[in-house]
Amino acid sequence: MTNSVSVLLLLVAAQLATAVIAVVFSRSASVGRLVYGLSFFISSLAVVLLLFHLLALGEVSRTSLPLGLPWIGANFRLDALSSLFLLIVDFGGAIASLYALGYGRHEDAPHRVLPFYAAFLAGMNLVVLADDAFTFLLSWELMSLTSWALVVAHHRSEANRKAGVIYLVMASFGTFCLLLAFGLLAGSAGAYGFDAIRALPPGPGIAGLVLILALVGAGSKAGLVPLHVWLPLAHPAAPSHVSALMSGVMTKVAIYGFIRIVFDLLGPPAWWWSLVVLALAGITSVMGVLYALMQHDIKRLLAYHTVENVGIIFIGLGLALAFRAYGMVGAGALALTAGLLHAVNHSVFKSLLFFGSGAILTATGERDMEQMGGLIHRMPHTAFAFLVGSAAISALPPLNGFVSEWLTFQAILLSPQLPSWGLKFLVPATGALLALSAALAAACFVKAFGIIFLGRPRSDAATKAREVDRFSLAAMYALVAFCLIIGILPGPFIDLLAPVVKSLMLGQSMPHQSGVAWMSIVPIAESRSSYNGLLVFLFIAVSAWLAALAIHRFASRATRRGPAWDCGAPDPRPITQYSASSFAQPIRRVFGSLVFRARENVVMPPPGDLGPARLDVALIDPVWDGIYKPVSAGILGLADRLNRLQFLTIRQFLMLVFSTLVLLLLVLAIWQ
Amino acid sequence: MGGFYFDVAHLFAGGLVLVSFMMLYQDRLYALINIYALHALALTLSVAWQAYVQDAPHLFITAVIALGFKMLFIPLALHTIVRRLGIHRDIETVVGVGPTMLLGIGLVALSMVVVLKVTPDADALAREDLAFALAVLLLGLLLMVARRNAVGQVIGFMSMENGLILAATGARGMPLVVEISVAFSIVVAFFVIGVFLFRIRERFDTVDVGALDEHRGERG
Numbered sequence: 001m002t003n004s005v006s007v008l009l010l011l012v013a014a015q016l017a018t019a020v021i022a023v024v025f026s027r028s029a030s031v032g033r034l035v036y037g038l039s040f041f042i043s044s045l046a047v048v049l050l051l052f053h054l055l056a057l058g059e060v061s062r063t064s065l066p067l068g069l070p071w072i073g074a075n076f077r078l079d080a081l082s083s084l085f086l087l088i089v090d091f092g093g094a095i096a097s098l099y100a101l102g103y104g105r106h107e108d109a110p111h112r113v114l115p116f117y118a119a120f121l122a123g124m125n126l127v128v129l130a131d132d133a134f135t136f137l138l139s140w141e142l143m144s145l146t147s148w149a150l151v152v153a154h155h156r157s158e159a160n161r162k163a164g165v166i167y168l169v170m171a172s173f174g175t176f177c178l179l180l181a182f183g184l185l186a187g188s189a190g191a192y193g194f195d196a197i198r199a200l201p202p203g204p205g206i207a208g209l210v211l212i213l214a215l216v217g218a219g220s221k222a223g224l225v226p227l228h229v230w231l232p233l234a235h236p237a238a239p240s241h242v243s244a245l246m247s248g249v250m251t252k253v254a255i256y257g258f259i260r261i262v263f264d265l266l267g268p269p270a271w272w273w274s275l276v277v278l279a280l281a282g283i284t285s286v287m288g289v290l291y292a293l294m295q296h297d298i299k300r301l302l303a304y305h306t307v308e309n310v311g312i313i314f315i316g317l318g319l320a321l322a323f324r325a326y327g328m329v330g331a332g333a334l335a336l337t338a339g340l341l342h343a344v345n346h347s348v349f350k351s352l353l354f355f356g357s358g359a360i361l362t363a364t365g366e367r368d369m370e371q372m373g374g375l376i377h378r379m380p381h382t383a384f385a386f387l388v389g390s391a392a393i394s395a396l397p398p399l400n401g402f403v404s405e406w407l408t409f410q411a412i413l414l415s416p417q418l419p420s421w422g423l424k425f426l427v428p429a430t431g432a433l434l435a436l437s438a439a440l441a442a443a444c445f446v447k448a449f450g451i452i453f454l455g456r457p458r459s460d461a462a463t464k465a466r467e468v469d470r471f472s473l474a475a476m477y478a479l480v481a482f483c484l485i486i487g488i489l490p491g492p493f494i495d496l497l498a499p500v501v502k503s504l505m506l507g508q509s510m511p512h513q514s515g516v517a518w519m520s521i522v523p524i525a526e527s528r529s530s531y532n533g534l535l536v537f538l539f540i541a542v543s544a545w546l547a548a549l550a551i552h553r554f555a556s557r558a559t560r561r562g563p564a565w566d567c568g569a570p571d572p573r574p575i576t577q578y579s580a581s582s583f584a585q586p587i588r589r590v591f592g593s594l595v596f597r598a599r600e601n602v603v604m605p606p607p608g609d610l611g612p613a614r615l616d617v618a619l620i621d622p623v624w625d626g627i628y629k630p631v632s633a634g635i636l637g638l639a640d641r642l643n644r645l646q647f648l649t650i651r652q653f654l655m656l657v658f659s660t661l662v663l664l665l666l667v668l669a670i671w672q
Numbered sequence: 673m674g675g676f677y678f679d680v681a682h683l684f685a686g687g688l689v690l691v692s693f694m695m696l697y698q699d700r701l702y703a704l705i706n707i708y709a710l711h712a713l714a715l716t717l718s719v720a721w722q723a724y725v726q727d728a729p730h731l732f733i734t735a736v737i738a739l740g741f742k743m744l745f746i747p748l749a750l751h752t753i754v755r756r757l758g759i760h761r762d763i764e765t766v767v768g769v770g771p772t773m774l775l776g777i778g779l780v781a782l783s784m785v786v787v788l789k790v791t792p793d794a795d796a797l798a799r800e801d802l803a804f805a806l807a808v809l810l811l812g813l814l815l816m817v818a819r820r821n822a823v824g825q826v827i828g829f830m831s832m833e834n835g836l837i838l839a840a841t842g843a844r845g846m847p848l849v850v851e852i853s854v855a856f857s858i859v860v861a862f863f864v865i866g867v868f869l870f871r872i873r874e875r876f877d878t879v880d881v882g883a884l885d886e887h888r889g890e891r892g
Contacts, residue, residue, distance in 0.1 A: 651817060654825075658813045662782065669785045 003061040004053050005078040008086070008129060011046050015039065015122040022114035032107065035114045036100045039121060043094035046125070050087045053078065054496060062131060069134050072192050077131035080499040081264065084340065085128045085256040088347050092249035093121045095475050099355050100241040102471030106362050112153040113239055120146040120245065124253050133182035133192040137175065140257070144171040144221075147250060150242045151234045163233035170220050170230040177217030178257070181210045185265055194265060201267025211273050214261040215280070221254035223307045224314065225284040226623040231307060232291070236299035236367070240358025243299060247306040248351040252343050255313055262321070263336075263504040271420050274322035278426055281318050282433035285311030287623075289440040290595055293447070293587050294619055296369045296580045298357045301448060302350065305393060308437055309346040312405065313339050315430055319411045320505070322423050329508035331414040333501045334523050337510045338407035340497050345400040345486060349392040352479035356386035359472055360452065363465035369451045369580045371462060376453040378465045383453045385476035390449050392483045394442035398537035400486035403521070405438060406531055410523045440587065447583040456574040488533040490521050581617070588617070596620055677725050678797055681842075684718035685804035688838060689780060692811040692831055696776050697769045701759065701823055705750045708827050712742035715834045722841045725797075731841055734853040738837065741857050746830065750823060759823070772818050779810040801842025808835030830860050 018038045025031045060079045068074040078086075100117075107113055123146055126139035148171065152164035184206050185197045202210065220227035235246045262269070288308030295301040316339025323332030359382045360375065361367060376383040392399035395406075412434070415427035457463040467473075486493050491513035498509040513521050520532040592598035596619040603614040648656070691711045698704040716738040723731030783806035791799050812832030816825045833856050840849045 650825075651820065654813070654817050658817050661813070662779070662810070665782055665786050669782060669789060 005061045005063050005076050009076060011042050012122045012125045014042050015118055019115045019118035022118055026111035032104045032110045035118055036097045036104055039118055040094050040097035043090040046090040047094055050083050054083045072132050072134060074135045075131035075193060076129040080503045082128045084500045088252050088344060089124045089249050092245055092347050092351055095351060096241045096245050099472050099475035102469035103241055103358050116146045116149040127253050128256055131194050141175060147246055150238045160237040163237040167230040167234040174217045174220035177213045181213035181217060184210050197265045207266050210266055211262055214258055218254045218258035222251045222310045224280055225287045226627050228307045229624060229628060232300050232303040235303040240354055244351040244354035248347040251306060251310055252347055255343055269321045269325045271325040274318045275422055277314060277318035277321060278430050281311045281314035282430040285437040286433045289437045290591055293444050293584050297367050298369055299367055302353050302357060306350060313342050315434055316408050326419060329505050333505045333508045333510050335411035336501050336505055337494060337497050338404055338411055342404035345404050348479055348482045349389045352389040352476060355476050356382055359468040362468055364461040366461055371459040372452045373455045373458040373462055375465055379467045381467060381473050385480050387449060388480045388483050390445035394445050395438045398487045398533045400483050403487055403490040407523060410529060447580055451580045455577045458574045488537045489519055490533055491519055681721055681797055682800055684721055685801055687714045689804050689807050692808050693776055695815055696772050701754050704827055705747050709743050709747040711831055711834055712738055719841045726844055730850050733850045737853055737857055767818055776811055776814060780807040783807040783810055798843050802839055805835045805839035
């Protein structure tokens, strides 16, 4: 019991023990601090261990426990891919626990959150460690169920209960697809160990089917359109630190599942796989951000951005599949690195943004952006952290979001070398969708930051807001630091991903970045493109400083405070300010009328009436109305029909048995 | 194994199928019970012959069970029940005799086709036996479906069970045949005597299973 995977399993066991402690001492007042403190400690230990493992190019370590299915046991394995995703999981877990040390104090029902929180962390760890299908699915379900319990922690609200039901249905559906995928992979011999599957990859037909099932199964957990419907309902319903974990980390575990199945277990890819993945990913990224633009609930807006970013990660993965199918492993390594780096980055800045939203929620008690405003004066630290997160998610240099999206674009620019015409057309189109989603994301966060933090307070709660506690701020600032470090010095992080990429891309990885002069990164060749985060950062810092200096030096110091010119009709009410919905209006008119069939309806009061005019906006969710409503109506109708089967006579039941038997025999007679 | 052994086994198994057909068109309960006794006799002969041919003396136990329990005890018990319940004059079939018989012929053909196709390289005797056994089983199920009367359905069930025993004894070296036949007999005994009939008698005053549906309140 000395190898790394055993130590990690011990840490998971400690995490589960923490869950038990949370149950036993649920009435104690300080149990929250104890549970979050322990979780922070355990996750940090795991992070340190994993960093050593990844930096030392640690060999594959495995262990197996006599649990689970008797002839398989419970197998666990730690290789480069799983150590990277464990790093994401445990880093996210550690930071969220740190945040929750402060944030958790405002929890009104801690006994509904604490045990599931600890078990949720353990479940995510186990999914990534699993080395056979049974353990994987079991841990996957543990992760789903505990996160479901966290979603319905505040079960008194109708919306949360509805979110819980939809989440449960979608999670079962996803697991069902994964179950079928593993069943197909294991084949008729029932070889459920990942080693056995790897040794005997399925034929092309089965492999294609497994790809679709994995895409649906893992995609429904990650939030691919059109399987995302539960995500914007469930993620915001949980407490904010859990939202951060679900959005920042659990979606990555789902992506890990996809990578593990498709890149590792499934054997060499066929060219059309990437077509499916890229098309879905492109649609996901644009739809996600369009949905987000229509949202005025801060946490739901962030959840929709998770959908968008999952789309971006899948673009990277799809490109990697395309390149690998044609043996262009160099380009494939670039695309895969971009996808993985974006997964890391997204977990960092999405956690940061959810922490920010949690801080705002604590300070104002509001999730509706239209009730906020002017918070930058009352919560300057949160505002700064949120600003950095917003810039990172909008892919602005010199922050981390830019690096991974830039790498994705570099991979897209290599696509003309692909021999397939289908991909030659699709990849640039995907690139256009990616560019569009990046631009729209920037617009969306200008809206979010502007409406929340700038202007005048729109409600009493916003007026009385106060800065949050030290733990929350520490967690946010830690993430801010990571956004900056990965953005400014991406080279070491890309090198950190190299063993992972090597293991999945036939031994090829991106060129070593640490030795490049001036800490630039050079994805392909110096003559082609390079990016230097440090230079950009210095340029921005110096030019901003110079500008500030110049303004203060040369502008008139004789400032004078007075009312702004207001056409002679000052209106003291904050409601006259630019609102989130007015900000979104131009984009709603351009895209919304097409995608959401948005209709604006202006109701003018009749002459003589002093009432205000009304502007109503009606949106239709195309995915929900186009797919889910017909499906659920169909299932309900079928259930109604089948209901009659309960009320047959004994003879009719016998008749059913008899005719089924005869039918099966007939099939046998004809088919043989 | 000589042609004679095979022919005799064939004769007994075919006789079982024939008797199953006879059960299909009986519309009086006493006659149905008597034919069932004949069914059990045919099974006894078939199993005894298999025991002799396969040189498997333990199969004689099964044969004795078939003779004593199924041929004598159950028919006598059913006679008593029918007389006590006063339903010996009941006549009923759900479908006409003609269609039932036609369907039965179709089932026999189906079972032949299925078994002979599926087992091309099995022992010839076992193949024939399995085909007949499947036919008996399907005919028993048909009998259950075609009757509304509980006694008729129980007899259908028991003839199905006879088909299973036939299949089990026909396959050489099949383990636990005797145990299976004993277990089935016990199930049948419970079925017939214990729960089913008396409870129906007590609560519904009829042995027509249609009454069960009324009791459930699901058919007006």
